[in-house]
Amino acid sequence: xxxxxxxxxxxxxxxxxxxxxIGVVGNLSCSIGSCETVNTSKWAVFIGAPVAAxxxxxxxxxxxxxxxxxxxxxADSVGMSKLLALVSGSGFVFSAWxxxxxxxxxxAICQWCxxxxxxxxxxxxxxxxxxxxxxxxxxxxxxxxx
Numbered sequence: 001x002x003x004x005x006x007x008x009x010x011x012x013x014x015x016x017x018x019x020x021x022i023g024v025v026g027n028l029s030c031s032i033g034s035c036e037t038v039n040t041s042k043w044a045v046f047i048g049a050p051v052a053a054x055x056x057x058x059x060x061x062x063x064x065x066x067x068x069x070x071x072x073x074x075a076d077s078v079g080m081s082k083l084l085a086l087v088s089g090s091g092f093v094f095s096a097w098x099x100x101x102x103x104x105x106x107x108a109i110c111q112w113c114x115x116x117x118x119x120x121x122x123x124x125x126x127x128x129x130x131x132x133x134x135x136x137x138x139x140x141x142x143x144x145x146x
Contacts, residue, residue: 007062014055034108081131092124
């Protein structure tokens with residue numbers, strides 16, 4: 001449930017940045033850093049789509065996976081935990097790459113991007129802890145049956 005709530009917050013952050021990128025929001029509210037510099041750079045588009053759109057899609061998938069993993073037949077599924085860890089891990093790697101670009105290529109920081117990176121990192125850590133816990137339970141349960 002925590003992953004679902006964090007991913008929902010991520011949807012709002014990414015959606016705000018997407019609305020700016022497509023011209024719905026005129027100026028970004030950015031009290032720290034240079035959000036507009038980052039979001040108007042050539043790096044703000046990935047494979048023909050705004051990075052923020054990829055973020056919205058990523059977070060929607062995270063919410064869906066988190067909610068499905070709470071459902072009865074998937075509640076103790078190691079496979080579902082692996083999928084959640086894999087997807088969140090890919091988001092973590094992508095976010096780390098974007099943070100690298102902000103720091104060393106664009107040389108500007110977007111506070112909203114930093115918030116998203118914190119959310120992605122937290123989701124990844126929680127997903128990995130969940131995977132470890134479910135894998136331990138599966139092994140313990142298997143030992144009990146034997």
